[in-house]
Amino acid sequence: MRYLTLCVPLLAVIGPLWCQAQTTAPSVLHIPQLMDSVALRLQQHYIFPVEAGRMGTYVQGQARKQAYVALATDPKRVVKQLQADLQAVHRDPHLFVEYNPALATASRRSPQPSAEEQAQAKKYWVANNYLFKKAEVLPGNIGYFPFTGFVPDVAGAKPTISGALQFLANTSALVIDLRENMGGSPELVSLLESYFFPIKTHMNDLINRSTNDTTVFYADPAKVPFTVSMPVYILTSHHTFSGAEDFAYAMQMAKRAVVVGETTGGGAHPTRPVSVGQGFVVSIPYARSLNPVTHTDWEGTGVVPDVKVAAQQALTKARELALRAQHQRATSEQEKRQMDYLLDELATQRPAAKEPLSQLQLYTGTYGPLTMYLTGNKLFCKNADAGNLITELRPIAPHRFVLDDNAHAEFVQDSRGRWSHIRLYVSDGNVFEERRKERN
Structure with a gap:
């Protein structure tokens, strides 16, 4: 048994047949017979027997009251009224009615796909x-x-x-x-x-x-x-x-x-089309899931x-x-710093608040082999130890930036409030510091 939703290649094969609705309708529909058939099929297949009985009894009663007589020459109007009546008794978005003689004929055949359809499906899955x-x-x-x-x-x-x-x-x-x-x-x-x-x-x-x-x-x-x-x-x-x-x-x-x-x-409720005669088809949820913990399923919710x-x-x-979670399980400070580094990397995927230009200006200067400078309103680093490689510093958090593919840089103040050094966090969990060169 399969859920209805995954039938891509098979629907490509049989879909055209199911979608060819015959436009020629009987001159007058036999309404009581139709409603008896609807009630029977619901009782046979619908997942909730009590609701199936209520819906069937209601539409049979409506037929006895001649509620559908004025519609008997118009299948589309019968579909609309029957659908409304069923939903009025028990709302189920998966239960719906249509007039489709081609589908009604197909739904009476074996639900098993032919060998050719299975071969086409297999080819699709492999491809x-x-x-x-x-x-x-x-x-x-x-x-x-x-x-x-x-x-x-x-x-x-x-x-x-x-x-x-x-x-x-x-x-x-x-x-x-x-x-x-x-x-x-x-x-x-x-x-x-x-x-x-x-x-x-x-x-x-x-x-x-x-x-x-x-x-x-x-x-x-x-x-x-x-x-x-x-x-x-x-x-x-x-x-x-x-x-x-x-x-x-x-x-x-x-x-x-x-x-x-x-x-x-x-x-959660697989659905199949069931013919109820005279060219009408009711798509009926015929199965339901039952979780052993909750004793219910996820239908509708x-x-x-x-x-x-x-x-x-x-x-x-x-x-x-x-x-x-890995950070909590870490057994060394270096492992924890590795997780911190990766969490900071994730933070770069979300827009970070940009620091004002006046604040970025305070970070400029030389820190060991690293020279921080402004171009326009962006902060850049020139790394003398990497052949004067230039990278743009991308903000992660206040005072903290992505320096390059392997390190983050945090500007740190001393006790007097001066931005006196940077702390470099490396992807392997190591941490280094570089003092700022005093300006002349």
């Missing part, structure tokens, strides 16, 4: 590396793993996942980027989860009303060649949906990951992040959280 974009080690030994979907070809995707996580296995923290991930296969979700737990762990149930069964999903280390134990941060956005929400929600509730970013789209930030800032924020 797009199973939607895995890269595996990267960021400064501070932080792994970064972005991908945009959970493909249904679990066997094909597994070597790619294993290879990526093996590459990232020695990192101090791992950031999994789901900001553009629209979901997909719950089986692949379960496989990925299995890399992060040393023992078999209950993650999610998928309750299917159409087949009256429940699929229980476990993170199981027996399914994967190795497991990893570093802290995990999951990035989300409003676009994160369905199977990606499943992964984020389950990892969050199992206390295995910190979710950073925006509240997700809120799609989305996955609420532990740390809320705008999606475009989520990676920087996750890196900051990871570095601060």
Whole structure:
């Protein structure tokens, strides 16, 4: 069983058929028969049996009251009224009605894709590396793993996942980027989860009303060649949906990951089109997730992040959280200074308040091999020990600047308030000072 959202190549094959709505309608619709069929299909498939019964009873009652008689020659008006009546009884944005005879015919066929469709899908997944974009080690030994979907070809995707996580296995923290991930296969979700737990762990149930069964999903280390134990941060956005929400929600509730970013789209209920006769189709949510910790899911509410930030800032924020955690675990002052240096580097990605020109003027002078001078309203450094290399000082915080790719510089006052020396913070955690040469 698959979530509905990840069907890119298959929809390319069958989409045109589903979207060809027949314009010729029966001269008069048989309304009572239509409403009986709607009630029956809801009772058979809709995820909440009680609500299915309420909706079915209501539209059947409306039919007996002749509420749809004036609409019986206009399928579009029937769709509009039926949709409004169903939503009035029980609001569900995923439950909707349409008049589409071609789709109604297609929905009565086997839901399994043909061999040709499966071959096209396989070709698509391979050509797009199973939607895995890269595996990267960021400064501070932080792994970064972005991908945009959970493909249904679990066997094909597994070597790619294993290879990526093996590459990232020695990192101090791992950031999994789901900001553009629209979901997909719950089986692949379960496989990925299995890399992060040393023992078999209950993650999610998928309750299917159409087949009256429940699929229980476990993170199981027996399914994967190795497991990893570093802290995990999951990035989300409003676009994160369905199977990606499943992964984020389950990892969050199992206390295995910190979710950073925006509240997700809120799609926990897979939907399929079901023909109700006379060319009408009802898209019915037929399954739902049930988390073993919360005993609910994220439908309509989305996955609420532990740390809320705008999606475009989520990676920087996750890196900051990871570095601060490493700082707390550091066992030496040099390690702590390394983390401080990297945190300052992250600060350069955010706009820093510029110091006034009058303040920058106070920093000018010679500090050992370094000469600080102004050009226009910017502060520059000429480094005699580096062949008179010139770099622009970029502000991080008051009195503190990025000097070059390997060092930050902080201007320091003495007890008399004079800017008497600079403190140089190097990326390896070392700190040096240079006294300012007295002016004549």
